[in-house]
Amino acid sequence: MIKKTFISLTMVFFSFLKSQILDEYPEKQDFYEGGLISFYKESHDYLVKNNVKECNAEEIYEPRFIVTKEGTIKLIKDSDTANISKNKCAYDISLMLLKNLKNWKAAQVKGGKFGALTEFIFYPKDVMSNYKEGYNALKFKIAAQYPGGYEKLKKDFHDEFMSLFMDYHINGDINLEFYVDKEGHITNPRIYPQINDRNFNVSFLRTLSRLKKVWKPALYSNIPIKEKIIYPFNFSTTFRER
Template identity: 55%
Template sequence: MKNIFLVFFLALAAMFKAQILDEYPERQSFYEGGIVNFYKEAHEYLVNNRLKECDEKEIYQPRIIITEKAEVKFIKDSDTANIARNKCAYDLSREILKNLTKWKPAEVKGWKIGAITELILYPRDLMSNYQLGYDANKFVIHTKYPEGAKVFQKLFHDNFMMIFEDYQLNGKLNLEFYINKDGSIIKPRVYPEVDNKNFNNDFMRTLARMKKAWIPAFYKDIPIVERISFPVHFSVTFSER
């Protein structure tokens, strides 16, 4: 019996170790002391090392994984044009993320788990404009659907209900996509992944048909990319939460 329990325990540990959350659980932070302390220590690092400040229009939004061992892994950014336009901010972002140390993995039921987080790094406000208590998220004007969230939810329901019924999906999934700086939808996906190629193809085709330019998000007066993610509960009587 003890051997069976040990095998189960090791299997459970391996499962949690291999898992990477798409985002941090609510009320958990990726950095000791929270995001305000992250920006404070980023500011101190930049100033103490006398790094050069970027042009006032340069901004970068890195996506990173904080592993269960509290290590940083960079998620590859395929938008090379955006990197080129914001090369200084990109370089400073990597410099900061490689050298700060107080990273915190996510925790679920007492287990430390790797998780993805996204940041806004605007060098001007981290250096010459820095003020104690700074949090970049407080300066974001979030993306909006032109006719409002309720209209988008209705369109989503009307366009996708038959697909969910056809594939007899039940349970909770999450829809994720990004609104680019020009208001277009990019990088759509459903997670956890549905292991049905036909469903995924139908889902993406339907989303493509209802694509419409959104009002992009802004950091102050600079357009930025913003992630949209919301849970959907699938059942015979489709509902959203």
């Protein structure tokens, strides 16, 4: 299982430093005043107050968005139209919350405010009719798992990518980001900080595609959900994982 604690604060925001947008919130920071418990409580209160109709129990959605340094919201367009269609009610209500809740919180680094990419799990039933004080969706989430576990993942990455690292003589820290979708497949891979070598990037993604093993997808209350994975490397001719 990939642990986000492996990611250094510097590497989290390095690739977006110029635009003031972090790849994710620094460790121990949340996108909402009072943290996730306050976010879900205010979501529940808003939906009850406005008599919003609950979705069916199969629907779940994870909106991805930016909280700007001013504390406003910018939605990231979701290209998975099939998933939106399947979870249209949860999708619509999650966007309603993004539009109407007020206490969004910018990321902070060394006293300065930064915009940051983030997301949340929205399972309407647990935020509405099943809501209990102190609810936090992450407590009900099981992370995606690579076949054979984390050590096997490290070995497979080493075996597949070592020759590529040596061919291009690339040194230094870098992160591979991708999603594991609901079927356990790797989607939307990217590398950051960006390497300005088209041939390397093409070769890297081609090599990644050779890892054809299907992951065990992340689960929320036994419902498969997509999950973002960030895998940090130190690129060098000797190769080591950070």
